[in-house]
Amino acid sequence: MKTSDKRRDIMQAALELIAEQGFHRAPMAEIAEKAGVAAGTIYRYFESKDVLITKLHRELEDKIMAVLQEGYPSGRPLRERFLYLIRELLRYFITNPLHFRYMEQYFNSPYGISMHRDRLLGKSGNQDILMDIFDQGIEQQVLKEFPKAVLFSLAFGPMIFLMRDHIFDFIVLDEALIKQITEACWDAIKR
Amino acid sequence: MKTSDKRRDIMQAALELIAEQGFHRAPMAEIAEKAGVAAGTIYRYFESKDVLITKLHRELEDKIMAVLQEGYPSGRPLRERFLYLIRELLRYFITNPLHFRYMEQYFNSPYGISMHRDRLLGKSGNQDILMDIFDQGIEQQVLKEFPKAVLFSLAFGPMIFLMRDHIFDFIVLDEALIKQITEACWDAIKR
Amino acid sequence: MKTSDKRRDIMQAALELIAEQGFHRAPMAEIAEKAGVAAGTIYRYFESKDVLITKLHRELEDKIMAVLQEGYPSGRPLRERFLYLIRELLRYFITNPLHFRYMEQYFNSPYGISMHRDRLLGKSGNQDILMDIFDQGIEQQVLKEFPKAVLFSLAFGPMIFLMRDHIFDFIVLDEALIKQITEACWDAIKR
Amino acid sequence: MKTSDKRRDIMQAALELIAEQGFHRAPMAEIAEKAGVAAGTIYRYFESKDVLITKLHRELEDKIMAVLQEGYPSGRPLRERFLYLIRELLRYFITNPLHFRYMEQYFNSPYGISMHRDRLLGKSGNQDILMDIFDQGIEQQVLKEFPKAVLFSLAFGPMIFLMRDHIFDFIVLDEALIKQITEACWDAIKR
């Protein structure tokens, strides 16, 4: 394969450790051990811990985006597309809790700030389906006339909180609840 | 003075450093320097960094609770009380951005988990005005029939996100926008 | 009184803490607290922790010597005087276990070396009843012809060990056992 | 080499420093310097200072036990075996004074207490030749009918004291003196 197995193993080990313990309780030595490589080896694939963290984030983001785009109902009404996005993201994170924990850590760290800035300014590189929905929704007067950051917060804020609660077993997100929640999010942004 | 100046200075320095840099980038030595005291001095006032962090959180929480309760429209309808809470909290954090950043750090840390658990289980000690609103709202069939964790997420999640955006200048939360946002949050939870 | 109460309190507090915790786990601040004085006050009575430790040792030693001399059967045979000394010392330490623990700490520390040297060289200032017994015992050919350090070790070594065992409840030193032990010590040194 | 040189160097440095200065005056930094390694390196070989201290003790104990067992006259009478043990131990410590000083420090520390307890209760793991002698000696009515702790004290107490005196040059333990001393110890415990 293009990217070597070692590279994969390191990223996986880093993902698990960081998701479970946080950045600063995930020593490179432990990541190496978990990955089954020597500590020094990590530095053949990643210049520094910072770079590893950033690359890992980018990879997770790409993967998530890919999943969201897979069955994305492009031609369907805004509401349906919105509900799809939130629902699938919740499902993805429920299936991959470590990915959620990692993204959360990343978001709540100096790294996360600039990433978020880029996204809101449309510089994220990826075409951003969610932002597209907001653009269109405002234009078509289906959504409240909010800045995109506000729409984003109304749509995503609850989801992040709920995932936390789900992971810590404060709540059980079953399909019925997910449906209701996504609709509640829609209620918040729809005109 | 009632509580010594030094204690205040230390808490203020810790607040600023932790709010701006996070727990791990706020070494005791730096807190001490910023507070204008020797490193050892901190330990006359706080047993450990953990205790300092926890006490600081408690103080901020108390202060915020006090502010929220000050003009709280106890006798008024649920909706009005809800809007009041979200609005005043936003205002408070806009006025005291460091407090917001600190609370956020705390929330996204092992400390925050158990605190949140207690809150959802009603063990928070303080009477919890927000949870009361949820209880009553469900009973009176004004709110959607969600677990409290869900209502909490729908109400608070967006606010946290927005505050972040505001602090990093991705958005400007003026009074008009605050009004609209709080109403959008209400839309999300109202039946 | 001649020596102020504070001085007494400090020494008593130091005795207790050091006996129980050892020198380095007996912070001056804690000694002060236990003594009911301010930390700085200690330094009015003792130049430094070292001086406090040394003075305390000297005081204990004086006290013990006084006790031993009180009923000392000067005119009686060597054996009787020897048995008396060992027995009374054991009794004293059983009654005052903190004194024993303190003396032990002191003995097993850099302080203890020079003290011991002085004693063996007869420079201890105090007239030394035990050493006198040894001198006479050798002269009268009642004791084995050992250097005094050897006689001292044969007489005292077991006692120190036994006191430790007694304090830690590995053994119970009752009167019958004390009698037998002192006689065993005599057996070791008598010709 | 079997065990790395660094590990050896660290243990040797620790042995020397602790034997000469005691635990508290043997900072890890100094041990590292004396061993010719960086401070952090110690922690590759020993989890903590406590572990280093304990491992070092165990190694010394094993070594001493091995020496004592080497020429041990198993089949010979009690008295001979007893004299052998005390004599060889004295010789060993005279040859390896740092080992003695270290063991002494260890014995006079919280570590030493529980070790000693285990020994007296026969839980020491190693078969304990000395305790065996005591058991048999009591049974065969060769020794005084003392608790083992007492026999132990009568046999070991003097030796410890004498070694101290020897190391500090208060006395010279030559072969003639050693012979006489071991016999005096026997006198103390024999019926």
Added chain:
DNA sequence: GATGAATGAGGCTTCATTCAT
């Protein structure tokens, strides 16, 4: 390429001592 032992800066905390009140 891979290893993993070694490094040493930096983090938290303790405590003997000082000094302004």
Added chain:
DNA sequence: CATGAATGAAGCCTCATTCAT
């Protein structure tokens, strides 16, 4: 005389990173 808050050196330990093999 007495206070006790303040100091800061020094102790133990962690961990990102390097480099000889």
